[in-house]
Amino acid sequence: MDEGAAAERSRRRAKRVSMADVARLAGVSSQTVSRVSNGHPGVVAATRQQVLAAMRELGYRPNSAARALKRGEFRTIGVVLFTLSTTGNVRTLEAIASSAAHEGYATTLLPVAAPTHDEVRGAFTRLGELAVDAFIVIMEVHLLDAATVELPPGVQVAVADSNAGDRYSVVDTDQAGGSYAAVNHLLELGHRTVWHLAGPEESFAAQRRADTWRAALEDAGRPVPEMLRGDWSADSGYRAGLRLAEESGCTAVFAANDQMALGLLRALHEMGRAVPEEVSVVGFDDIAEAGSFMPPLTTVHQDFAEVGRMLVQGVLRQLRSESTEPGTTLVPTWLVERSSTAPPPGADRTDSAET
Amino acid sequence: MDEGAAAERSRRRAKRVSMADVARLAGVSSQTVSRVSNGHPGVVAATRQQVLAAMRELGYRPNSAARALKRGEFRTIGVVLFTLSTTGNVRTLEAIASSAAHEGYATTLLPVAAPTHDEVRGAFTRLGELAVDAFIVIMEVHLLDAATVELPPGVQVAVADSNAGDRYSVVDTDQAGGSYAAVNHLLELGHRTVWHLAGPEESFAAQRRADTWRAALEDAGRPVPEMLRGDWSADSGYRAGLRLAEESGCTAVFAANDQMALGLLRALHEMGRAVPEEVSVVGFDDIAEAGSFMPPLTTVHQDFAEVGRMLVQGVLRQLRSESTEPGTTLVPTWLVERSSTAPPPGADRTDSAET
DNA sequence: CAATGCGATGTTTACGTAAACATACCGCGT
DNA sequence: ACGCGGTATGTTTACGTAAACATCGCATTG
The missing domain is CATH 3.40.50.2300 (Response regulator)
Structure with a gap:
């Protein structure tokens, strides 16, 4: 075992082909091999071919450690x-x-x-x-x-x-831009206010989205409901959804990511709250599956x-x-409108959010 | 602060700190620095401290290119x-x-x-x-x-x-084991046969899952329905689902991955086919969101x-x-039973699949 | 026809590290 | 007191590459 490993190691060492080996076989200097290897000019075609042939024959591949050492990168x-x-x-x-x-x-x-x-x-x-x-x-x-x-x-x-x-x-x-678009989309649909299911406290992105949500509501002079917090997971979205379903005044939710929105949708469904007829939901991320949620999720696309x-x-x-x-x-973000948002129940006009 | 950063920057490019620099400052040979750097024994504590101090002062970090070159790995x-x-x-x-x-x-x-x-x-x-x-x-x-x-x-x-x-x-x-478990689970629930939504042809995994599906049905002496094919995406699952919803005889589907299962669920829902009451669905992968599908997806977990x-x-x-x-x-796979599978409509007994 | 210049190729060297080998020193036993 | 063993440290060298410099030969030109 011991000598086996040692022998194998030396074999591997021996196996390693260097420029010098190629140079020897091709009958040129190692510098010429280097030139060919790096595509430098100033090597005549015949020589180049010879070197390339030798490389192929020996299975030469440049040692990137040496290369990095020499080049400093x-x-x-x-x-x-x-x-x-x-x-x-x-x-x-x-x-x-x-x-x-x-x-x-x-x-x-x-x-x-x-x-x-x-x-x-x-x-x-x-x-x-x-x-x-x-x-x-x-x-x-x-x-x-x-x-x-x-x-x-x-x-x-x-x-x-x-x-x-x-x-x-x-x-x-552009977290702020996306969040702003999400909240405003809901307000423009006629919702009185928008609830927010935020990501974990430690997340900068979550914080930025929550801040913008709050700011957008305040800008519009709307009441700011209590913020819910999840951990990005669909499960946490589900738990939040169970609670939101009890809030009779809640007609629109902005979830800080699509996974949580997924959980939210399930909770609302299970509690018999129809999306988007009774409650509108917007997500964030536009994951590949968002278009296949039930219903297809309106969400903020990030590039x-x-x-x-x-x-x-x-x-x-x-x-x-x-x-x-x-x-x-x-990097710009934009809202992708699908089917999880609609005017709130009882709204006659779909375009005006004027109070 | 600014000039500190600038100084550091110029120092960096001008000359990266090498063992020799550390050795000079510590008043030892570079070999001793190497020994300290690699935690080799045979360096007295006082010397080691001196070297470490010099390293810290100069901000020494080993050059991995040189190290790799020397060590051959x-x-x-x-x-x-x-x-x-x-x-x-x-x-x-x-x-x-x-x-x-x-x-x-x-x-x-x-x-x-x-x-x-x-x-x-x-x-x-x-x-x-x-x-x-x-x-x-x-x-x-x-x-x-x-x-x-x-x-x-x-x-x-x-x-x-x-x-x-x-x-x-x-x-x-264990693609085969998982697929077999999925199909058998459905058969044991009392379904007469199981349809399959396969992954793309080029995929070895997709092929293996499809083959096993077929084999499991044949083993049980059940008819093998026409196989549908998707491309792993939820969209392709949706399209397949629209078609399956028209097949009145279809009560159980084994989708080759969870994303396609998601699309399938949506199509079935839109077509008014209740899952799992009318149609059972099993996925493959057990992605993080599978438990939050509507209904939560029974699927094959892969480790x-x-x-x-x-x-x-x-x-x-x-x-x-x-x-x-x-x-x-x-690596073993296993079936995770959630809520997307149930006995077929009209089945009185939930445990027997005998014809 | 010789000088010149330039293109093609060879030789030297340095990159930073760590193994192998060399040396200096210390304490101990006889 | 002297050498011996062993440990702490220093010196040399090689790893493979590529820049810098050196050389060689041929063609062009005055």
Whole structure:
């Protein structure tokens, strides 16, 4: 076992083909191999072919460690995230990975087990040792705060889902715009006011959506009902829905995400409150399934793909210009009207919300 | 604050702090710094403290490229996948990333833009240059086949969602077991037969589920209805549902995933076919929202976390022992009974399916 | 026809780390 | 007192690549 492992290790070591090997076989210098490998000009076609043939024969593949060491860059972007259980994170990650790939960068995942300060700090410590030129954090900023001191200097950062625009380059969807559109849509349908099922307290996005909901109501001079709170899950939406169904005055609900809206719909259905005839529901996210809810959900669409793209562009720009540009970039959101909203029961006019 | 940041920035690019710098400040040799950095024994406490202090002062972080070059390994696992739009892939990736992190490995994403042969080949070519010790492929194998020749030698591979067990180490959920359980559950409720809404033809998983569905019916001596086909999306489930609602003989449907089941539920609802009173529906995946469908969906649970864990264990074992062990490992699946299934209309006895 | 210039290729070197080897020192036993 | 064993630390070297510099040869030109 022991000598087996040792032998295998040496075999693997021996197996590794280097430029020198290719150069020897092709009868050229290793520098020429390097030139061919990197597509540099100044290599005559015949030589190039010879080198390429030798590469193929030996199965040469460049050693990226050596390459990175020499060049001083890894061509890799690290992504720090806490969970892949929310649509937004997944969609954003997907866009990051493909944008990065498009730019010739690899994407390395740095999962943080739990969103505690210790965990985040630990992650950043590990991150300091990671083969990464820049990284993108998809996480609440109040956790980032504590970890800031640990951030390895010399690595560019961009942040999603955060309000740290004063210190980092932040890209986020237009939470306020979307929330405002959602609430106003309901008011315009004639609802007297709108209830809100918020996301967890720790979430910046949840807070921003709730704040905007409140502001929109106050702007319109409407009463602000008590806010309910969920944890993004459909179950928490269901529980909130059971309670809302008892509120006879409740004719419109703005849920902070689609999953909770799903639970809400089920609770309302089970309690015999028809959607949208008796109660209107608006969600947030526009997940792929939203159009197949019962009824199809009116919700706020977020362009996560664009967020990912902009995040990558952001860090790469920083990387190239060597400048950090704090600031927040907002990606537009818009309301997608489906069938879960309608004028409130007893409303004769569908277009006026004048009191 | 500003000049601090600026200073740091210029210091960074000008020269990254190396072991030599730390060694100079601490008044020791760089080798001693290396020993401290790697926690090697044989460094007296006083010296260690001195080195650590110097590291802190200079903000030293090891250069992983140099380290990888020297050690001959990257401590990184690459994951090749086509899409993050399916629950299974996302859950699996998440588990891979956290298992890998737990083992001290980073996870690098290699997205494949489209599941075409060319794309996959290109991905593997890029992958050959990637700083990766091993990789995991989450993709249909028939695409892998064409790319096999391109697979960089000396890199360990494990595969999910595939039937390439003869050549690679494959980990998959027990598709057959789950499908069998789903069909039998419906038969035992008293349904005469079960319809099937399959996933896309290209999908190995879809094929396996369909095959098992057919086999289970044949085993029980039941008629095999015409199979419907969707593309995993809720929309395709909806379209199939519209058609099924017209089939008066249809009392039980086994959908190949939960998203399609969702669309199915909506179509049946809109067509006035009550679930589960008139039609029973079973899904596959047990996505987080399945319990909040209307009605809550009976479905087959897949333990993607376990799949990810085993994939990582698999490649790491291969890496350490340098042996490739083809073979398929199945992770158990089980039926989660919720409220979307019931005996067929007109059935008096709920336990017997005898004709 | 020789000088010149430039394109093609080779040689040297440095990147930061860590293994392997080398040395210096200390305490101990005889 | 002397050497011996062992430990703490220093020195050398190699990992694979690519920039910088060096060289060679051929064609163009005065």
